[in-house]
Amino acid sequence: xxxxxxxxxxxxxxxxxxxxxxxxxxxxxxxxxxxxxxxxxxxxxxxxxxxxxxxxxxxxxxxxxxxxxxxxxxxxxxxxxxxxxxxxxxxxxxxxxxxxxxxxxxxxxxxxxxxxxxxxxxxxxxxxxxxxxxxxxxxxxxxxxxxxxxxxxxxxxxxxxxxxxxxxxxxxxxxxxxxxxxxxxxxxxxxxxxxxxxxxxxx
Numbered sequence: 447x448x449x450x451x452x453x454x455x456x457x458x459x460x461x462x463x464x465x466x467x468x469x470x471x472x473x474x475x476x477x478x479x480x481x482x483x484x485x486x487x488x489x490x491x492x493x494x495x496x497x498x499x500x501x502x503x504x505x506x507x508x509x510x511x512x513x514x515x516x517x518x519x520x521x522x523x524x525x526x527x528x529x530x531x532x533x534x535x536x537x538x539x540x541x542x543x544x545x546x547x548x549x550x551x552x553x554x555x556x557x558x559x560x561x562x563x564x565x566x567x568x569x570x571x572x573x574x575x576x577x578x579x580x581x582x583x584x585x586x587x588x589x590x591x592x593x594x595x596x597x598x599x600x601x602x603x604x605x606x607x608x609x610x611x612x613x614x615x616x617x618x619x620x621x622x623x624x625x626x627x628x629x630x631x632x633x634x635x636x637x638x639x640x641x642x643x644x645x646x647x648x649x
Contacts, residue, residue: 458521517586531641546638547630558620571630573603573611591635
């Protein structure tokens with residue numbers, strides 16, 4: 447799939463419509479094995495849902511169940527994070543009251559036993575960090591305002607609701623790979639997350 451300018455700023459379910467659905471369909475249509483119909487209608491119908499299911503399976507997000515049991519076939523926080531990572535990041539202006547926070551790609555400064563993560567959001571959020579020395583596992587949300595499970599150690603930005611986030615973690619092992627992702631939750635309970643990334647501590 448080719449990279450494009452993302453416009454996915456909310457979780458999407460069957461029956462939704464709008465320009466962000468059109469952006470999603472345009473992106474998915476670039477890969478006929480994912481979205482063979484290739485229709486760009488702005489409506490999230492059965493063909494788009496089937497394309498999202500193929501995308502989720504191909505990306506290792508979820509491969510069975512339903513939108514309400516596993517998030518299979520809906521654009522929840524994990525699927526949205528992967529789409530926006532592949533599409534080049536969100537660059538639009540959220541216009542709906544239920545849009546989810548937009549997170550920047552976290553920057554990481556690390557030594558041999560500690561690391562500091564910094565990122566920003568487009569609105570005040572509670573910043574959350576998950577990290578582990580094993581690849582992170584996470585579930586897709588099955589509906590709005592859910593905060594799905596993520597494996598690993600949880601660390602909270604102590605600054606409360608903010609647009610600028612910093613989390614420092616200590617007691618890491620030297621010369622070790624660590625995997626991490628960040629999440630943001632706004633005052634309305636809307637949540638989004640970044641796609642997992644990794645770094646290696648110094649010796």
